[in-house]
Amino acid sequence: xxxxxxxxxxxxxxxxxxxxxxxxxxxxxxxxxxxxxxxxxxxxxxxxxxxxxxxxxxxxxxxxxxxxxxxxxxxxxxxxxxxxxxxxxxxxxxxxxxxxxxxxxxxxxxxxxx
Amino acid sequence: xxxxxxxxxxxxxxxxxxxxxxxxxxxxxxxxxxxxxxxxxxxxxxxxxxxxxxxxxxxxxxxxxxxxxxxxxxxxxxxxxxxxxxxxxxxxxxxxxxxxxxxxxxxxxxxxx
Numbered sequence: 001x002x003x004x005x006x007x008x009x010x011x012x013x014x015x016x017x018x019x020x021x022x023x024x025x026x027x028x029x030x031x032x033x034x035x036x037x038x039x040x041x042x043x044x045x046x047x048x049x050x051x052x053x054x055x056x057x058x059x060x061x062x063x064x065x066x067x068x069x070x071x072x073x074x075x076x077x078x079x080x081x082x083x084x085x086x087x088x089x090x091x092x093x094x095x096x097x098x099x100x101x102x103x104x105x106x107x108x109x110x111x112x113x114x
Numbered sequence: 115x116x117x118x119x120x121x122x123x124x125x126x127x128x129x130x131x132x133x134x135x136x137x138x139x140x141x142x143x144x145x146x147x148x149x150x151x152x153x154x155x156x157x158x159x160x161x162x163x164x165x166x167x168x169x170x171x172x173x174x175x176x177x178x179x180x181x182x183x184x185x186x187x188x189x190x191x192x193x194x195x196x197x198x199x200x201x202x203x204x205x206x207x208x209x210x211x212x213x214x215x216x217x218x219x220x221x222x223x224x225x226x227x
Contacts, residue, residue, distance in 0.1 A: 032214055043118075043205060043220035044157065051214055090157060099162040099170040100145060100209060102216055106156045 002027045002093045004074075006105035013081045014113055021076040021108045023091030032094035033074040034102060035065055039087045047089075050074060061085070081112045116140040118219035120206050126225045127196055135191045135222045137206030144211040146189045148181065149218075150174070150202040157205070163189065196226045 004025045013019045025031050035047040048059025055067045065076045076089060088109050092102040119138045127133050139146050148160040161171040163181055171179075180192045189208075193200055203221040 034215070036218070043120075044207075044218040046215055046217060049215060092157075094214060097170060099164070100214065100216070101147060101159050101162050101170065103159070104157040 002031075002095050002103050004033075004091045004093045004103065004105040006089075006091055006108045008108050009106075010109045010111060012111045012113065015083050016080050019076075019078050019081040019085070019110065019112070021089050021091075021110060023074045023076065023105060025072050025074060025091075025093050027093060027096070029096060031067075031074075033065075033067065034092040034094070035059065035063070035074075035076050036090045036092060036104075037061075037087050038090065038107075044090065047076070081110075083112050083114050086110055086112045118206055118208055118217055120204075120219035120222050122222055123220065124223040124225070126227060129198060129226055130195050133193045133196055133200075133224060135193075135204050135206075135224070137189045137191070137219055138187055139189055139206065139208030140217060141187070142210060143208035143217075145169075145209045145216075146181075146183070147207040147216065148191045149205040149207060151205065151221075152202045160191075160204075193224075196224075198226050200224060201226045 033050045036044040048057050050057045050067045058064045088107050090107050091105040095101045121136045146163040151157045161175045162169045178194045182190050205218050205221045207216045207218045209216045
């Protein structure tokens with residue numbers, strides 16, 4: 001069965017510093033991987049996805065993610081964090097059934113301090 | 115930009131009461147989903163719906179839950195007799211037939227007292 005894991009409950013970073021939010025995956029076949037962000041009391045906003053092609057994927061709000069097949073990872077990155085990036089981040093993998101549903105990691109809270 | 119819309123944003127209900135959560139998916143989308151998120155926990159899949167029928171459901175989605183697409187635009191989740199443990203944020207989501215990206219609504223907070 002497809003799964004993703006986010007090993008960190010919380011990541012703290014100073015504004016202006018680079019940030020990384022980690023995600024590892026376990027799949028049969030080729031993974032379809034996603035990152036979503038949830039601001040307080042809001043819905044899930046799509047950030048970016050990896051389906052095929054370049055291992056470095058660029059998304060919304062200056063975020064990017066690097067797909068690493070050998071390490072089965074899909075870490076979310078941003079070169080310079082903003083206080084407004086503080087939110088809950090979810091990694092997800094598309095299930096291998098025909099419904100296309102997503103299976104989410106447990107989420108990582110990103111706290112960017114001024 | 116088209117978006118998934120959900121109503122109500124927040125509902126408080128007494129245990130044992132029926133609740134209907136409503137969603138309007140993006141208009142050209144063909145796959146519809148309900149997920150839930152208990153406070154502070156991960157986002158869990160409930161059910162997927164395609165071609166006017168349930169295509170997959172999780173073990174959470176028991177006989178107390180049902181979904182319906184009554185009029186070609188709305189997509190509803192009904193909880194027949196709510197329990198305290200149904201308190202959660204419920205997200206509606208949708209995607210196109212050939213697309214991979216699932217778009218989520220803002221969610222409906224359900225509080226069962």
